Amino acid sequence: MASKKGICPYCNYRAPIVSRIFPVNAEATVCYCPNCMRELAPKKAIENYNNIVSRLLEKADKTLFVACDPVKAYRQYADVLEVEGDNYRALLGRILCLIYTSKVRKEYLSDANELLEGISHKGIDQTNNYVQALRRIDFALEEYDTALTNRLIYKEHFYDEDCMKLYLAHLYDIIEFKKDILEKLKYIRKNYTTQDNSELIKTLEEDIEKKDHSLHGDKFTVDGVGYSFVKVKGEEAIIEKNNEISNARFNKRHLKTLKEGVKGKKTIKDVVFKDYTPIIKMRNISIPFLIVLLLGAFTCGLFAYLQYANQMNFILFLIAGSICFLASLVLFIFILIWSNVLRKRKMRIDQ
Numbered sequence: 001m002a003s004k005k006g007i008c009p010y011c012n013y014r015a016p017i018v019s020r021i022f023p024v025n026a027e028a029t030v031c032y033c034p035n036c037m038r039e040l041a042p043k044k045a046i047e048n049y050n051n052i053v054s055r056l057l058e059k060a061d062k063t064l065f066v067a068c069d070p071v072k073a074y075r076q077y078a079d080v081l082e083v084e085g086d087n088y089r090a091l092l093g094r095i096l097c098l099i100y101t102s103k104v105r106k107e108y109l110s111d112a113n114e115l116l117e118g119i120s121h122k123g124i125d126q127t128n129n130y131v132q133a134l135r136r137i138d139f140a141l142e143e144y145d146t147a148l149t150n151r152l153i154y155k156e157h158f159y160d161e162d163c164m165k166l167y168l169a170h171l172y173d174i175i176e177f178k179k180d181i182l183e184k185l186k187y188i189r190k191n192y193t194t195q196d197n198s199e200l201i202k203t204l205e206e207d208i209e210k211k212d213h214s215l216h217g218d219k220f221t222v223d224g225v226g227y228s229f230v231k232v233k234g235e236e237a238i239i240e241k242n243n244e245i246s247n248a249r250f251n252k253r254h255l256k257t258l259k260e261g262v263k264g265k266k267t268i269k270d271v272v273f274k275d276y277t278p279i280i281k282m283r284n285i286s287i288p289f290l291i292v293l294l295l296g297a298f299t300c301g302l303f304a305y306l307q308y309a310n311q312m313n314f315i316l317f318l319i320a321g322s323i324c325f326l327a328s329l330v331l332f333i334f335i336l337i338w339s340n341v342l343r344k345r346k347m348r349i350d351q
Contacts, residue, residue: 002025002026002027003023003024003025003026004023004024004026004042004046004049005021005022005023005024005046005049005084006021006022006023006024006031006040006042006045006046006048006049007020007021007022007045007048007049007052008020008022008033008035008036008038008040008045008048009040009044009045009048010033010036010038011033011035011036012035015035017052017082017083018082018083019035020035021049021083022034022035022045024042024045024046025042026042026043026046027042028042029041029042030042031045033045052083053080053083053084053087056076056079056080056083057080057087057089057090057093059076060073060076060077060079060080060090060093061073061089061093063076064093064096064097064100066280067280068100070096070097070098070100070101071097071101073093073097074094074097074098074101077090077091077093077094077097078094080093081094088129088133091115092133092136092137094115095112095115095116095133095137096112096136096137096140098111098112098115099112099137099140099141099144100140100143100144102144102170109144109170109173109174109177112137112177113176113177113180116137116180117180130184130188131185131188131197131200134181134184134185134200135200137177137181138178138181138204141174141177141178144170144174145170145171145174145211148167148170149167152164152166152167153167154222156220157220157221157222158219158220158221158222159221159222160221160222161221161225161227161239163221164219164221164227164237164239165236165237165239166237167237168215168219168229168232168237168239169232169235169236169237171211171214171215172215172232172237174211175208175211175212175215178204178207178208178211179208181204182201182204182205182208185197185200185201185204186201189201215229216228216229218242219239225241226241226242227239227240227241227242228240228242279338280338282334282338283334283335283338283339286331286334286335287335289331290328290331290332290335293324293325293327293328293331294324294325294328296320296321296324297321297322297324297325297328298321299321300317300318300320300321300324301317301318301321303317304317304318304321
């Protein structure tokens with residue numbers, strides 16, 4: 001018997017989804033909903049279940065990849081896992097959420113790596129998906145590293161010693177995470193001959209080497225003091241001042257320029273990734289406003305035509321119509337630009 005999960009499309013939609021799930025014999029010609037006792041075609045119940053899971057996943061993916069709201073997306077992926085505990089895309093989404101919710105003062109990368117370890121045995125069973133998942137996780141790590149760098153570094157110089165410690169501790173975690181991904185890719189290449197990951201493995205090896213060199217290379221703060229990385233202890237990076245390189249390549253003018261460049265800037269910020277949720281809300285609200293303004297412009301234009309004989313009314317309706325049209329044009333440009341930005345972001349992450 002090919003048993004699958006199904007959901008009755010006729011039951012109370014307000015009831016929790018989990019309570020509406022029941023086992024379905026896919027080979028049978030008919031099945032019955034245990035809640036409402038309605039007779040159903042097994043195919044219809046199974047399709048309804050798959051559609052509900054797909055909608056939940058799509059909602060969570062949109063929140064994470066388009067709105068870039070990983071905290072909310074993490075909860076939405078939990079809703080998917082409540083319905084389908086071994087859903088691969090939801091498990092991957094939670095890993096990405098942990099990476100994207102990493103903040104300067106908090107450590108989530110190790111948690112994400114532990115979660116990756118926990119689903120490895122599930123991922124190996126579907127190798128193509130697993131390789132794609134590893135690629136997306138690596139992409140998220142790169143985005144995280146870039147965003148963190150922009151928060152703590154100005155023209156290749158750290159704002160201060162604390163920023164340097166924070167960045168190096170996270171860079172160390174990123175390198176370890178990438179090494180773990182590399183190990184899994186090599187395992188897949190060795191044991192699954194259908195998978196050719198040579199190019200991805202080569203890119204990862206080069207990237208790890210580059211980041212490792214960056215980790216152990218000389219570091220400078222904007223005041224010209226040089227430091228060297230020692231090790232990571234707990235969640236904090238240990239660094240030591242290097243008197244041999246301090247001020248070796250700086251002059252007073254250079255130091256003054258650097259200090260002026262960081263003046264008034266908040267050096268340590270909690271939020272690493274930009275939250276696009278307000279932009280999405282503004283765009284969604286702008287669409288009905290755009291329609292109202294266009295209707296207003298059309299109505300004013302119509303009244304201006306009808307009041308052509310009355311010069312005062314004609315001018316008033318013409319001005320009002322012009323204002324509505326210009327406002328609608330501005331809203332249209334806003335909607336067009338941000339829809340394109342969000343679409344490109346989604347496409348770039350889905351690559």
